[in-house]
Amino acid sequence: MARDKAETKARILAAVGKLLAESGFKSLGVNAIAREAGVDKVLIYRYFDGLPMLLRQFAQAGDYWLTMEALVGDESAVEASTLTDWMTYLLLEFMGDLQERSITQEILRWELLEGNELTNELAQVRDQLALDSLKFLKSKGEFPEGQDVPAISAVLIAGVVYLTLRAKIHRTFLGIDFSSPQGWQRIESALASIIQSTLQEQECS
Amino acid sequence: MARDKAETKARILAAVGKLLAESGFKSLGVNAIAREAGVDKVLIYRYFDGLPMLLRQFAQAGDYWLTMEALVGDESAVEASTLTDWMTYLLLEFMGDLQERSITQEILRWELLEGNELTNELAQVRDQLALDSLKFLKSKGEFPEGQDVPAISAVLIAGVVYLTLRAKIHRTFLGIDFSSPQGWQRIESALASIIQSTLQEQECS
DNA sequence: ATAGTTTGTCACTGGTCAGTGACTTTTGTT
DNA sequence: AACAAAAGTCACTGACCAGTGACAAACTAT
Incomplete structure (x- = not known):
């Protein structure tokens, strides 16, 4: 093997990514x-x-979430006008993106x-992204009174993450088949529907 | 040690439960x-x-979810009348119960x-419970048209499960502090609010 | 070219793991 | 009492793991 420290370090870092994506963190x-x-x-x-420092270094090179x-x-390229539209757009984009990111x-x-x-690194970047998203959303329209939009977002994001992680292991959850696009379609519709109903101002009782 | 096969088998099964609850499945x-x-x-x-058969036996003795x-x-002991009330009640009970069940x-x-x-055993029982719940809810009121209640339930349950699992490891998620009752209170309110908004018939556009 | 440093190889320790074969002790049956 | 089966003990194998010390090969500066 060529004696090239930089190259070797790169190979090691690449191996971490490959192993993570292909065999998981267990191995x-x-x-x-x-x-x-x-x-x-x-x-x-x-x-x-050692391993902890290697992981830290790997984390810093990280590109684990999409950016705002x-x-x-x-x-202007996004067809969304209302707060509801934007939140739906952001959440569905987030979900689609996450599905592609094995690492x-x-x-x-x-x-x-x-x-x-x-x-820790991942969590920090994720929380920052969520924070930015909420700030962005606020610029698109006032949050409805009496609704805790951050908490609602947390529930929905948590749901998306859980379903995504689980789908890789088991085909179904609560009778919904996640091996077919139809299953995911139902989830997307449900998310859109939840956001729409929850954020909409209720002018009539 | 007394030579008692039944006792020994019981000790082994009990050890599985204790280890699972205290140190997780890794160990x-x-x-x-x-x-x-x-x-x-x-x-x-x-x-x-061997271990697989031991686990199967452990699973059969299982009492891992609350029952309908x-x-x-x-x-009559539950203060709930509408479909919305009942669904909120079921989901919050589910969440509270899950928090107590380390195994x-x-x-x-x-x-x-x-x-x-x-x-597999756990998933089967869980899905059955969810199915029964949905059937029960249907007896309490028609599901609103155009809403995929099973899919919405899946998202909310997934969210609850994820937040519960994660809270044991990290204090916060998206800026919400799950080490305090206030954090969980916000989630409970958000869930109630989501269910209320989503299931409510929209008579005015 | 020679001395020192860097890069990489190798062999080893001590630990944990799953699984097995041979053993002793107890118990129940005849 | 004699014997066989059941219950439990012990010691071992072979595999993997994290981590370390000794060494060889190559590059660099003087």
Whole structure:
């Protein structure tokens, strides 16, 4: 092997991503990483000072969520006018994006079992994204009185995350089939419907 | 130790529950179970034919969810009249109950990583409970047209499960503090509000 | 070119794990 | 009392794991 420290470090970092995406965090150990990278494990200790520091470094390179920029960078391209439209748009985009991100899903699974360098980093960026989204939404229209929009968002996002994580393991949940686009279609409609009903001002009792 | 096969089997099963509740499924191995039960591990193979069969047996003794009976056994004791009231009542009871069930939570975590004897059993009972609930709700009032109540329920239940599992590991989610009763209060209100808005017939446009 | 440092290889320790075979002790049956 | 089956003990294998120390090869600065 060519003696190239930078290259070796890159291979190790890449191996972390590949293992996470393909086999999950369960099998993410020093030995497995070294094997995957085709590198001696002692280099992990030498270059990264152990697994925790390696994970921290991996986290920093992270690109685990879409950004507000990518979401609404060009507002005019999005067909949404009302607060309801925007919130629906953001949540469905978030869901679609999450489904594509194997690594992010894996870190979210991890987060349910223990906190570590990776999950903390991910959680921080996620919360920031949610905060930005809420601020953005506020600019699109006043939140209805008496509705705790952050709490409602938390419930819906939590639901989306759970369904996404679970769908990778089990086909169905509560009788809904998540192996078919129809199942996801029902969830999308349900989300849209919930947002619409909940955010709409109730002028008549 | 007294030579009592039945007693020994009971100790082993009890050890599974204790380990699950206290240390999670990660540490649930043959060695750990035998150690916890104060029993030689070879007996696990002799009496249960290995870990998978032991888990299956553990699952059958299961009492992992509340039953419809316990929920609405005495309907007159519940202050709920409308469909909305009932659905809110069921979901909040479900949430409160889940928070108390360490073993169930642990199996739900497990379910997000892999399927096994325990998670399959749990999922089956859970789905049956949800089905019964929906049937019960239907007896309390027609579902509003154009609303996919099962899908909406799935989203809300998924959200509740995710928030419950996550709260055991991290204090906050999207800025909401789940270590305080106030945080959970906000979630409860949000759920009630979502159900109310979504199920309510919209007579005025 | 030579000395020192960096890069990478290798072999090892001590620990945990699942699983098995051989053993002793108790119990119940005849 | 004798014997067989059941209950429980013990010691071991082979595999994997994290982490470390000793070493060889290559590059660099003098």
